[in-house]
Amino acid sequence: MTISLKTEVPGPRSRELMAERQAAVARGLSHVTPVFIARGEGAVLEDVDGNRFIDFAAGLAVLSAGHLAVPVVEAVREQSRGFLHACFHVTPYEGYVRLCAALNRLAPGTFPKKSFLANSGAEAVENAVKIARAATGRPAVVCFEHGFHGRTYMAMTLTAKERPYKLGFGPFNPGVVRAPFPYCYRWPGTQDPERVSAECFAAFEQSVRDVGPDQVAAIIIEPVLGEGGFVPAPASFLQKLRAFCTEHKIVFIADEVQTGFGRTGELFACARSGVVPDLMTLAKGLGGGMPISAVVGRAELMDAPMVGGIGGTFGGNPVSCAAALAVLELCEQGDLLRRARALAEKLPGRLAVLRRFGKVGDIRGQGAMQALELVKDRQSKEPDQEAVAAVIRHCYERGLILMSAGTYGNVIRLLMPLVITDGQLEEGLAVLESGLERFAG
Numbered sequence: 001m002t003i004s005l006k007t008e009v010p011g012p013r014s015r016e017l018m019a020e021r022q023a024a025v026a027r028g029l030s031h032v033t034p035v036f037i038a039r040g041e042g043a044v045l046e047d048v049d050g051n052r053f054i055d056f057a058a059g060l061a062v063l064s065a066g067h068l069a070v071p072v073v074e075a076v077r078e079q080s081r082g083f084l085h086a087c088f089h090v091t092p093y094e095g096y097v098r099l100c101a102a103l104n105r106l107a108p109g110t111f112p113k114k115s116f117l118a119n120s121g122a123e124a125v126e127n128a129v130k131i132a133r134a135a136t137g138r139p140a141v142v143c144f145e146h147g148f149h150g151r152t153y154m155a156m157t158l159t160a161k162e163r164p165y166k167l168g169f170g171p172f173n174p175g176v177v178r179a180p181f182p183y184c185y186r187w188p189g190t191q192d193p194e195r196v197s198a199e200c201f202a203a204f205e206q207s208v209r210d211v212g213p214d215q216v217a218a219i220i221i222e223p224v225l226g227e228g229g230f231v232p233a234p235a236s237f238l239q240k241l242r243a244f245c246t247e248h249k250i251v252f253i254a255d256e257v258q259t260g261f262g263r264t265g266e267l268f269a270c271a272r273s274g275v276v277p278d279l280m281t282l283a284k285g286l287g288g289g290m291p292i293s294a295v296v297g298r299a300e301l302m303d304a305p306m307v308g309g310i311g312g313t314f315g316g317n318p319v320s321c322a323a324a325l326a327v328l329e330l331c332e333q334g335d336l337l338r339r340a341r342a343l344a345e346k347l348p349g350r351l352a353v354l355r356r357f358g359k360v361g362d363i364r365g366q367g368a369m370q371a372l373e374l375v376k377d378r379q380s381k382e383p384d385q386e387a388v389a390a391v392i393r394h395c396y397e398r399g400l401i402l403m404s405a406g407t408y409g410n411v412i413r414l415l416m417p418l419v420i421t422d423g424q425l426e427e428g429l430a431v432l433e434s435g436l437e438r439f440a441g
């Protein structure tokens with residue numbers, strides 16, 4: 001058994017720290033669990049009271065390679081002996097170049113590619129839009145309902161969900177058009193992926209017609225919605241979008257910040273549809289726990305901004321570059337992708353039995369990126385956010401850290417480190433099952 005609870009959860013030390021947190025830290029930051037963490041390893045977290053948890057959140061989809069993955073820690077240690085920061089604009093360094101070259105090699109597409117490094121997913125999104133506008137000379141950007149792209153102004157404007165991400169933060173950026181996303185479970189009239197795909201694409205064309213395709217710089221889409229509730233876009237929808245972008249010379253941006261680096265069983269989620277994006281935004285799993293993000297794509301687009309037009313003080317920090325190179329090596333030569341595929345094969349079958357709980361309306365995902373959508377009843381599909389909150393609480397009180405997602409907050413998403421052992425997976429799923437038994441039966 002991995003889970004070991006020595007105190008009630010949250011324990012006394014976590015409660016003390018939470019009181020200090022309330023006094024010292026801005027209210028607007030939310031917490032999935034009220035426990036303070038002292039250390040992590042693989043798919044296990046230990047809190048400040050000595051309680052051991054199984055981690056099905058991976059630091060919000062970051063620790064795909066696990067907490068303290070040995071090659072990542074060694075790369076960080078090694079780089080820390082040389083220099084911690086230099087700023088690529090002041091004195092360039094090899095790690096930045098090597099990481100860009102590796103990303104260019106691994107990203108889909110046989111055309112020449114270039115990359116740019118930043119610190120967060122939101123920053124990658126901002127820069128992808130800047131690059132697309134600079135390359136096309138056009139103003140508009142098309143995004144999708146239920147999408148999440150980050151919390152900076154352009155990324156927040158592109159994000160769909162009002163509460164809590166946008167409430168009180170307007171006005172937002174101009175030039176953004178929002179089209180429907182092919183959310184099969186909630187599509188009116190049909191759940192058939194091909195019909196949803198066709199109807200949704202027709203609605204997309206209508207949204208773009210209003211602004212005019214020749215005014216559109218870019219379309220940005222998550223191949224599988226992350227914060228929106230792990231909803232995969234049907235392959236045919238992505239293919240139609242790709243063809244539309246090619247026809248109208250629009251930059252196709254795949255936001256793979258959450259889906260990238262094995263989460264879906266492939267290095268990138270786009271692989272399932274065979275769609276090759278013009279630009280891709282990457283972050284989260286890339287750094288193995290260190291902050292880093294990237295825009296990768298067609299060299300001629302990436303070269304559109306003038307010299308000095310993109311960048312930043314910290315982007316592509318040398319320690320983060322070293323960590324990311326170690327993660328890419330784990331993906332390429334190590335067994336991270338093999339383990340991702342094994343998890344991707346096992347998880348859907350393992351979760352299918354959870355359909356027996358009446359409030360489980362939908363189980364879906366791509367690869368290891370699986371989620372359960374809870375509803376008050378299957379007929380009305382009324383979202384049951386309260387049941388999700390109760391299950392998550394039940395789980396952390398019993399040693400499993402889980403996260404919700406979805407526009408209505410009624411989705412439980414599984415984001416375990418891809419290196420989780422079979423034993424830990426089963427132990428975690430048993431806790432989840434007991435929570436569903438109690439609150440979703």
Ligand SMILES: Cc1ncc(COP(=O)(O)O)c(C=O)c1O
Nearest residue numbers: 120121122148149150226257258
């Ligand atoms: C698809 C997607 N894009 C962008 C972001 C923003 O990333 P960050 O929180 O690193 O700014 C996220 C974060 O959850 C995401 O899931």
